[in-house]
Amino acid sequence: MNVSDTELLIRSRTDPEAIGTLYDRHAPAVHSYLARRAGRHAAADLLSEVFVVAVQVRRRVRPHTSGSALPWLYGIAHNVVRTHLRSTTPRRTAADTDGVDWDAVDARVDAAAVAQELQMALSKLSDIERDLLLLVAWEQLTVTEAAAVLGITPTAARSRLHRARTHAAAALASITTGELT
Structure with a gap:
């Protein structure tokens, strides 16, 4: 039986291994998102960081009305990329700030x-x-x-x-x- 993202998010509050199933489902999409924003070289490390944060904050997650965990994961990825870009590029030109x-x-x-x-x-x-x-x-x-x-x-x-x-x-x-x- 295929368990929904919403069920996995709820289950992850007490069972962190449920995040592993979400990783299997959504890691390629999150990796692509990260690669487009931070570059292919940084994307793998940032992907790991996204899922580490997901495990850390899983007890506070509220499933999205769409039933997908992607908005939550993209939100984490968005914050991880912002932090990464701030820490790796102290001063950027206008063309690089995106x-x-x-x-x-x-x-x-x-x-x-x-x-x-x-x-x-x-x-x-x-x-x-x-x-x-x-x-x-x-x-x-x-x-x-x-x-x-x-x-x-x-x-x-x-x-x-x-x-x-x-x-x-x-x-x-x-x-x-x-x-x-």
């Missing part, structure tokens, strides 16, 4: 020129706008799930996602027309 693995962008986007334009457009977004846009577009989370990851309300997430899409589109338009702002 924590996105641009090799992954290149793999998804066919033309190198478009990847550069996308990188420039995303670098113009605020951290929360960029994270929200990437969680919804790349990680395929719902707006409600992405809101849970970022610790904001679904209403705020919808508003910020709309703003992020508008800002990204405007930035792309200004880049492609040569009117850099």
Whole structure:
């Protein structure tokens, strides 16, 4: 019988081995998330850290209404990446502050020129706008799930996602027309 993520999260409060089943289910998705934000080299170590934290905080977890443990795991991963980027890169340039693995962008986007334009457009977004846009577009989370990851309300997430899409589109338009702002 296939046990749901919600049941595993509840069971993990008294049985930490239930996190192992969640690891088996979700480690590839969380690893991809980490690799896109911190690079492939750091992703394996960060993945371990995500699940160590998951075991440590498992007694406080509240299952998400979607029934998936991914919003919770992405929330932990988001915090782990932020801490990692702060500790490994003391001073970054504007293009580097996003924590996105641009090799992954290149793999998804066919033309190198478009990847550069996308990188420039995303670098113009605020951290929360960029994270929200990437969680919804790349990680395929719902707006409600992405809101849970970022610790904001679904209403705020919808508003910020709309703003992020508008800002990204405007930035792309200004880049492609040569009117850099």
